[in-house]
Amino acid sequence: MNTPEASFLTWQQQFRTNKDCLQYLKEMKWPNGFMCPQCGHDNGIDLHCRELTECSHCHKQTSVMSGTLFHGSHLPLLKWFWALYFIGSDKGSISALRLSKLIEVNWKTARLMLTKVRAAMGHRDSLYRLSGTIELDDAFVGGKHKGKRGRGAEGKTPIIIACENKHKKAEPCPI
Numbered sequence: 001m002n003t004p005e006a007s008f009l010t011w012q013q014q015f016r017t018n019k020d021c022l023q024y025l026k027e028m029k030w031p032n033g034f035m036c037p038q039c040g041h042d043n044g045i046d047l048h049c050r051e052l053t054e055c056s057h058c059h060k061q062t063s064v065m066s067g068t069l070f071h072g073s074h075l076p077l078l079k080w081f082w083a084l085y086f087i088g089s090d091k092g093s094i095s096a097l098r099l100s101k102l103i104e105v106n107w108k109t110a111r112l113m114l115t116k117v118r119a120a121m122g123h124r125d126s127l128y129r130l131s132g133t134i135e136l137d138d139a140f141v142g143g144k145h146k147g148k149r150g151r152g153a154e155g156k157t158p159i160i161i162a163c164e165n166k167h168k169k170a171e172p173c174p175i
């Protein structure tokens with residue numbers, strides 16, 4: 001059995017707001033704190049509801065969402081996170097109609113989200129090549145790794161968020 005380790009309730013408690021999701025994404029992107037992709041400076045200032053971080057040295061603005069599935073999406077992160085939960089819980093087999101009802105988006109949007117997430121699930125290697133990745137799989141849904149990881153590292157179908165991390169190329173960062 002590969003049921004997600006996180007219950008609906010746990011997930012709900014962890015991701016209540018967009019801010020929670022952003023914060024989570026930030027911790028994944030910069031586990032050791034902000035680092036400017038341009039100059040390597042480690043002091044960043046949050047802008048625009050914390051989606052953008054500006055380097056206090058060279059003033060380059062970096063979006064925490066760049067290089068992720070969510071990049072360029074106008075949907076609230078919260079909806080994306082919940083979509084990941086439902087898709088992950090269902091091993092990708094959820095219908096667009098059901099997803100659209102669960103996260104309150106229209107069918108077309110739900111279909112697009114499903115397509116994106118499924119593509120990410122299916123193109124694990126190409127995403128790894130982008131620049132290093134964060135792996136969202138059962139373990140992500142579960143929050144913590146417990147015992148054996150998924151169905152064996154090779155066989156599972158993770159949902160992946162590509163994450164710009166130039167110092168850890170091709171090395172997945174399991175959550």
Ligand SMILES: [Zn+2]
Pocket residue numbers: 036037038039040041055056057058059060
């Ligand atoms: Zn900088």
